[in-house]
Amino acid sequence: MARVLIVDDAAFMRMMIKDILEKNGFEVVGEASNGQIAVDLYKKEKPDIVTMDITMPDMDGIEAVKQIRAFSPEAKIIMCSAMGQQSMVMDAIRAGAKDFIVKPFQADRVLEAVKKVLG
Numbered sequence: 001m002a003r004v005l006i007v008d009d010a011a012f013m014r015m016m017i018k019d020i021l022e023k024n025g026f027e028v029v030g031e032a033s034n035g036q037i038a039v040d041l042y043k044k045e046k047p048d049i050v051t052m053d054i055t056m057p058d059m060d061g062i063e064a065v066k067q068i069r070a071f072s073p074e075a076k077i078i079m080c081s082a083m084g085q086q087s088m089v090m091d092a093i094r095a096g097a098k099d100f101i102v103k104p105f106q107a108d109r110v111l112e113a114v115k116k117v118l119g
Contacts, residue, residue: 002118003029005045007038007061008053008080013103017051017080020107021114035059039067042075049118050077051110052097054088062092069096076117080105 004026008014014031021028029045032038035052036059042050050068054061061079068075079092079100089100098117101110 001025001027002048002114003027003045004114005030005032005038005041005047005050007032007035007050007056007064009033009056010053013053013080013105016105017110020105020110024111026114033057035061035064035067038064039071042068043071046072048076049114050075051080051101051114052077052092053080054085054092055082062088062095065092065095065097078113078117 004021006014006017006028018028029047030041032041034056052061065077077097079089079097081089081100082103099113101113
């Protein structure tokens with residue numbers, strides 16, 4: 001069972017992803033509302049995969065990806081973006097994210113991305 005860290009500043013977005021993943025056999029080991037908490041939780045929990053929002057207070061998702069990848073180069077991170085954030089998604093991919101999903105989340109797309117990135 002893959003262990004997942006969910007990062008989003010909106011609690012209901014975290015709840016949506018958590019619901020999709022737990023219904024499909026994934027274990028959610030942590031939730032973070034900004035990039036700094038995400039980096040700290042990543043180091044503590046060492047999850048198999050991370051879903052990472054882009055726009056968040058204190059530290060955004062792109063900076064968090066850079067810090068997580070500096071700590072763990074093999075980290076598997078999927079970006080979650082709103083429509084119209086393509087340039088930021090590209091920055092995130094360059095920073096080391098493996099894939100992205102667009103809000104509002106479709107359950108099958110979330111699962112497809114997670115399974116693909118986990119290999």
